[in-house]
Amino acid sequence: MAVLYRKYRPKTFEEIIGQENIIRTLKNALIKKNIAHAYLFSGPRGSGKTTVARIFAKAVNCHNPQGGYEPCNQCEACLAINEGRALDIIEIDAASQRGIDEFRELKEGFKTAPSFLKYKVYIIDEAHQLTKEAVNAFLKTLEEPPSYIIFILATTEAYKMMPTIISRCQRFNFHRFDLNQIKKRIGIIAAKEKISIEEEAKELIALSSGGSLRDAESILDQVITFCGADKKITKKEVEELLGLSDRNMVIDFSELLIKGDLKNALLFIERIYREGYDLAHFLNNLLAYFRQALISKINPESKTSFLTNLTPQEIERLKKQIEKINQKDIERILQILLEAENKMRYSSMPQLPLELALVDILAKK
Numbered sequence: 460m461a462v463l464y465r466k467y468r469p470k471t472f473e474e475i476i477g478q479e480n481i482i483r484t485l486k487n488a489l490i491k492k493n494i495a496h497a498y499l500f501s502g503p504r505g506s507g508k509t510t511v512a513r514i515f516a517k518a519v520n521c522h523n524p525q526g527g528y529e530p531c532n533q534c535e536a537c538l539a540i541n542e543g544r545a546l547d548i549i550e551i552d553a554a555s556q557r558g559i560d561e562f563r564e565l566k567e568g569f570k571t572a573p574s575f576l577k578y579k580v581y582i583i584d585e586a587h588q589l590t591k592e593a594v595n596a597f598l599k600t601l602e603e604p605p606s607y608i609i610f611i612l613a614t615t616e617a618y619k620m621m622p623t624i625i626s627r628c629q630r631f632n633f634h635r636f637d638l639n640q641i642k643k644r645i646g647i648i649a650a651k652e653k654i655s656i657e658e659e660a661k662e663l664i665a666l667s668s669g670g671s672l673r674d675a676e677s678i679l680d681q682v683i684t685f686c687g688a689d690k691k692i693t694k695k696e697v698e699e700l701l702g703l704s705d706r707n708m709v710i711d712f713s714e715l716l717i718k719g720d721l722k723n724a725l726l727f728i729e730r731i732y733r734e735g736y737d738l739a740h741f742l743n744n745l746l747a748y749f750r751q752a753l754i755s756k757i758n759p760e761s762k763t764s765f766l767t768n769l770t771p772q773e774i775e776r777l778k779k780q781i782e783k784i785n786q787k788d789i790e791r792i793l794q795i796l797l798e799a800e801n802k803m804r805y806s807s808m809p810q811l812p813l814e815l816a817l818v819d820i821l822a823k824k
Contacts, residue, residue: 463683464676467648469510470541471529472518476644477636477672478507484631485511489518489528495629497601497610499586501617502633505671508613509550509584511633516540516548516580519609536576547576553588569600572607579608586612587619594621601627635670638662644672645679649692654683659694662770667701706769708736709744710776713752716792717784721821728813738809739800746796748777753789756781795819 469475472482488494498515500508518524522534530537539545549568573579583589589597601610601624612628614620636644642661649656664682668675678701685700686692708731715724732738751769755777769777781789799816806812 462677463648463652463680464673467651467676469507469514470517470532472511472514473529475507475511475514477640478511478633481511481631481633485515485518486528489515489524490526494519494609496604496608497628498612499617499620499625499628499630500611500613500633501630502615503635503670504615505668505673505675506633506635507672508633509582512580512582512611512613513540513548515611516578516582516609519578519580520545520547520576539575545576547573547579548582549579550582551584553583553585563596566596566600569605569608572605577607580611581608582611582613584613585615586624587614587616591621594624598623598627636668636672636675637670638665641665641668641670641672641675645675648676648679652683654690654692656692657694659770660692660697663694663697663701666770706744706748706773709741709748710773710780712745713748713780716817716820717780719821721817724817724821725814728810728817732810738813739803742796742800742803742813746793746800749789749793749796752777752781752784753786753793756784756786756789792820 472486475482498512500512502508514530517530517532517537517540518528520536520540521530522536523531525531532538532541536545540548551565568579600608604610610628612620612624617625617630642658642665645656645661645664649661660682664675664678667678682692682697682700686696712724712727715727728738731741759778795816799812802812803809
């Protein structure tokens with residue numbers, strides 16, 4: 460059985476969500492037949508770069524594009540690409556094929572016309588990982604490619620790419636999906652799978668995805684497997700699978716710090732250590748939480764809660780907590796916790812740097 464993100468991968472531009480400006484530009488280029496020879500798709504993982512690249516490769520080769528831009532998914536070209544048997548669509552992982560020797564071998568293919576399709580389309584994933592030598596070998600072709608070749612370079616770290624490459628491409632910046640877009644997508648897939656899912660469960664999955672649609676679909680896949688045959692997903696089950704109860708511990712512990720309760724804060728650390736919790740992971744989550752506290756203190760309208768996976772209920776708890784503490788104290792807590800995180804990496808007693816940090820934080824309380 461195919462995993463969900465592959466099973467429900469969009470096959471048309473119409474199915475793409477959250478990248479409207481990019482899709483509109485590509486559609487117009489197809490309608491006007493103003494096809495560039497090279498494109499750069501940059502953005503975070505799971506934002507749809509490779510999916511859009513594949514749809515675009517299909518659209519430029521479709522025998523009967525709908526409206527002049529939408530692949531029909533019925534002609535021989537579309538079917539061959541959908542089924543992965545189109546030899547003229549070449550996908551390359553630059554992380555593993557990044558050297559000069561691999562690229563020289565690849566360049567030999569540039570010399571031959573497409574075997575079946577109108578265009579040969581090279582989709583180069585993680586293009587920033589190409590070596591300098593490979594880039595230099597690629598530049599001449601990228602500058603003056605044969606009329607039958609289109610290059611689509613995808614990267615999560617465009618700033619690492621050579622300016623000479625970027626200047627030869629049309630660049631499109633993909634962005635992370637927002638909470639509502641991911642929730643909507645989860646709901647659509649759940650309905651297709653005939654699975655009932657609570658609204659709060661969808662929200663937790665979306666929050667845990669970090670803005671990546673692919674990650675959200677992978678989490679949903681895990682949750683469906685975890686829940687078994689009952690075809691119903693609850694908030695509690697998502698929390699159990701993702702270990703989100705750990706976050707409640709962080710919020711409870713933060714309350715002790717803000718209150719200045721050193722005795723119970725130390726007992727808290729001793730208890731979770733004895734229960735087998737990873738203190739380094741706990742400290743990392745604690746830092747993320749106080750980072751959010753600082754941002755929210757500076758700007759109460761901040762939208763960065765998505766990045767720290769906070770639900771609306773947890774955001775309310777955070778707001779109540781930061782009412783009891785000033786900005787300077789939050790900054791001080793973060794500085795001390797950062798030092799403890801660094802010391803914990805080299806300590807034979809992982810609880811000791813955190814305990815000393817607590818004493819330091821609460822010494823003046």
